Amino acid sequence: DAGVIQSPRHEVTEMGQEVTLRCKPISGHNSLFWYRQTMMRGLELLIYFNNNVPIDDSGMPEDRFSAKMPNASFSTLKIQPSEPRDSAVYFCASSLDGGVQETQYFGPGTRLLVL
Amino acid sequence: AQSVTQLDSQVPVFEEAPVELRCNYSSSVSVYLFWYVQYPNQGLQLLLKYLSGSTLVKGINGFEAEFNKSQTSFHLRKPSVHISDTAEYFCAVSESASSASKIIFGSGTRLSIRP
Numbered sequence: 001d002a003g004v005i006q007s008p009r010h011e012v013t014e015m016g017q018e019v020t021l022r023c024k025p026i027s028g029h030n031s032l033f034w035y036r037q038t039m040m041r042g043l044e045l046l047i048y049f050n051n052n053v054p055i056d057d058s059g060m061p062e063d064r065f066s067a068k069m070p071n072a073s074f075s076t077l078k079i080q081p082s083e084p085r086d087s088a089v090y091f092c093a094s095s096l097d098g099g100v101q102e103t104q105y106f107g108p109g110t111r112l113l114v115l
Numbered sequence: 116a117q118s119v120t121q122l123d124s125q126v127p128v129f130e131e132a133p134v135e136l137r138c139n140y141s142s143s144v145s146v147y148l149f150w151y152v153q154y155p156n157q158g159l160q161l162l163l164k165y166l167s168g169s170t171l172v173k174g175i176n177g178f179e180a181e182f183n184k185s186q187t188s189f190h191l192r193k194p195s196v197h198i199s200d201t202a203e204y205f206c207a208v209s210e211s212a213s214s215a216s217k218i219i220f221g222s223g224t225r226l227s228i229r230p
Contacts, residue, residue: 004158031215042223043159043205048216056216091158100147100209100218101166106158 004107006092012113018080021110024073025094033104034067034077035091043091049075050098082114117142119208121221128196129229136191136224138180138206148189149207149218150180159205165189176200201228 005024013019025032034046048056052069060067064083069075079086089109095102118141128134140146147166151159163174170182180191189206203223211217 033216043220045216045218048214056214093158095215098214098216100212100215101164102215103161103164104159104215106160108156108158 004092004094004105006090006107006110008110009108010111010113012115013082014115015083016081017114018078019082019086019112019114021077021079021090021092021112023075023077023092023107025075025092026105027073029094029096029105030072031095031098031102032069032075033093033095034075035093035106036088037091037109038088046077046090048098055098082112084114087112087114117146117208117210117217117219119206119219119221121206121224123224124222125225125227127227127229130198131195133194134192134196134200134226136204136206136226138189138191138221140187140189140206140208142187142208142210144210147209147212148180148182149209150174150178150189150191151205151207151220152176153203153205153223155202162191162204196226196228198228198230200226202226 007022032049037043046059047067049069067077091109093104093106095104120139149164150162163172165182173179206221209218
């Protein structure tokens, strides 16, 4: 299995631009998580999907952030408009189901820099 | 509310020396505990987890951790480290068995191995 796939791996954009991050979970996994990692705040969960349905989006910082999962093999995280404080590494992870006993498998991350 | 503290932000050790990375948690109920490792420019990878049963948990790459309820600790140990263990290590805690979206990650400990 190829593992969790994220694209792009690096993104540099200017303030105000729209940014779309993409994730392909491991085949057969029905739970998907988006995380953000920064030096200041560490690793934070943004949103959690189960069977393509958003279950917990309490970590989404504000309306500028949105996430979708149109099918079991694809999810996007969109930031519009982007701001310099959104600069971070964004990780996608998937698991067999959403229970804590199931291992989450992380993708390599997307490093975002907003100038 | 649950929380997790990693007291050491950085731990330097010599190759083949033993290492202990400390993790303390705060919770008023039963918890589930995890250690993840993040190699440079990669996503997190599960090292080991405590869900129930034996308090000594063995993980991958020769690591082990011991759950100590009275001291609310879950320290990670390895008897002899290698250069390849250079990475950042994250302790995580969850009070919820049903949803991995409730996992809280610590701030991380950077392990650097000196030859």
